[in-house]
Amino acid sequence: MEDVAGIVRLSLLVGLVATAAALPVAFALAWVLARWRFPGKVLLDGLVHLPLVVPPVVTGWLLLIAFAPEGPLGSIGDRVLFRWTGAAIAAAVMALPLMVRAMRLSIEGVDRRLEQAARTLGASRWRAYATVTLPLALPGVLAGAMLGFARSLGEFGATITFVSNVPGETQTLPLAIYAALQRPGGEALVWRLAAVSVALSLAALVASEALARRAGRGVHVL
Amino acid sequence: MSFDVDVTVRRGGRDLHVAFAAGGGVTILFGPSGAGKTSTLDMIAGLLRPAAGHVRVAERTLFDHAAGIDLPPERRRAGYVFQDARLFPHRRVRANLLYGARSDARLAEVAATLDIAPLLGRWPRSLSGGEARRVAIGRALLADPDFLLLDEPLSSLDADRREEATRAIERVRDAAGLPILLVTHDAAEADRLGDRVVRVG
Numbered sequence: 001m002e003d004v005a006g007i008v009r010l011s012l013l014v015g016l017v018a019t020a021a022a023l024p025v026a027f028a029l030a031w032v033l034a035r036w037r038f039p040g041k042v043l044l045d046g047l048v049h050l051p052l053v054v055p056p057v058v059t060g061w062l063l064l065i066a067f068a069p070e071g072p073l074g075s076i077g078d079r080v081l082f083r084w085t086g087a088a089i090a091a092a093v094m095a096l097p098l099m100v101r102a103m104r105l106s107i108e109g110v111d112r113r114l115e116q117a118a119r120t121l122g123a124s125r126w127r128a129y130a131t132v133t134l135p136l137a138l139p140g141v142l143a144g145a146m147l148g149f150a151r152s153l154g155e156f157g158a159t160i161t162f163v164s165n166v167p168g169e170t171q172t173l174p175l176a177i178y179a180a181l182q183r184p185g186g187e188a189l190v191w192r193l194a195a196v197s198v199a200l201s202l203a204a205l206v207a208s209e210a211l212a213r214r215a216g217r218g219v220h221v222l
Numbered sequence: 223m224s225f226d227v228d229v230t231v232r233r234g235g236r237d238l239h240v241a242f243a244a245g246g247g248v249t250i251l252f253g254p255s256g257a258g259k260t261s262t263l264d265m266i267a268g269l270l271r272p273a274a275g276h277v278r279v280a281e282r283t284l285f286d287h288a289a290g291i292d293l294p295p296e297r298r299r300a301g302y303v304f305q306d307a308r309l310f311p312h313r314r315v316r317a318n319l320l321y322g323a324r325s326d327a328r329l330a331e332v333a334a335t336l337d338i339a340p341l342l343g344r345w346p347r348s349l350s351g352g353e354a355r356r357v358a359i360g361r362a363l364l365a366d367p368d369f370l371l372l373d374e375p376l377s378s379l380d381a382d383r384r385e386e387a388t389r390a391i392e393r394v395r396d397a398a399g400l401p402i403l404l405v406t407h408d409a410a411e412a413d414r415l416g417d418r419v420v421r422v423g
């Protein structure tokens with residue numbers, strides 16, 4: 001298959017859906033890890049970071065077990081296995097730790113004394129979060145999302161293990177490159193796909209960095 | 223009584239106990255650094271929970287350990303001016319001033335009293351220390367508080383800025399008629415601004 005545009009489109013779809021799905025989960029986890037103190041916090045922290053250190057093939061295999069017909073999520077397995085939705089799930093799981101890390105740092109970076117000031121001025125706890133904490137953490141949260149998107153675009157091991165390498169359905173950029181490498185005479189396609197990969201990842205990283213810089217500038221005042 | 227405070231809090235392994243009753247005007251909390259002056263303000267504002275005691279301001283009970291009363295900070299109507307101003311860095315001066323205000327009806331008047339009208343369009347990071355203090359005082363006043371808590375409002379200001387800020391506080395004292403609790407470790411400041419002095423530590 002030489003449809004570079006189709007591969008890029010599928011990769012972007014998988015990356016965007018994965019990032020959008022992971023965003024609220026990552027934010028909630030980041031908030032809990034940044035603000036709450038509870039027994040077992042170390043365990044939760046470790047669990048969140050697991051996909052970062054476990055071999056991706058293991059993560060993919062665990063997803064496969066979970067969504068297999070007899071697995072705990074088997075009832076929706078049909079809509080996920082060998083489908084682009086499954087590729088998005090694998091990418092989301094792999095991107096989650098990076099997103100949580102970036103968001104947690106930005107939430108921890110917000111001066112809680114500013115929230116106290118808001119409270120003394122008549123703001124409820126929620127209004128203080130919405131008008132002070134969230135806007136100040138937002139650039140970091142967006143940077144985390146962008147980083148997660150970049151990571152999603154590069155996802156390989158968990159995806160190929162979980163949903164295989166189906167052209168037009170689960171064959172994102174890295175998987176297409178892998179397939180082209182296996183094929184005699186596929187070098188030209190590899191070059192083109194690799195160039196697109198590098199360009200996309202670089203763009204996402206630069207955007208993430210720019211957002212993180214904005215976060216740094218906003219918070220350190222007075 | 224404007225302030226009727228009797229609070230105990232455990233800090234660094236020892237109990238800090240502060241008790242005083244004071245009428246209107248400016249009451250000075252005077253004492254060396256680390257004596258617990260700021261902690262006392264935090265307890266009155268509801269940012270630090272006392273282990274025991276009570277806080278009543280202008281006949282309103284804000285905290286009473288025995289009766290199980292502990293109003294959240296947003297319901298205490300405290301105009302708290304922090305030592306570090308704590309302006310919101312993502313809002314311009316005007317939006318900072320109006321954060322706790324119901325309307326902008328009194329904005330011009332308060333800005334004039336504090337001499338901050340020319341600063342309304344600026345970002346907090348571009349303000350000098352003295353300007354930030356005055357904006358913080360204005361922000362507290364515009365939230366329509368029942369009383370003011372001023373934490374070292376003149377510290378780390380040079381002589382000119384100090385004079386500006388002192389006059390601003392005197393104008394607020396005379397114009398607003400609110401009971402004011404002012405923390406300082408500077409005897410001259412205590413003498414000039416205070417109607418009475420409470421020693422802490």
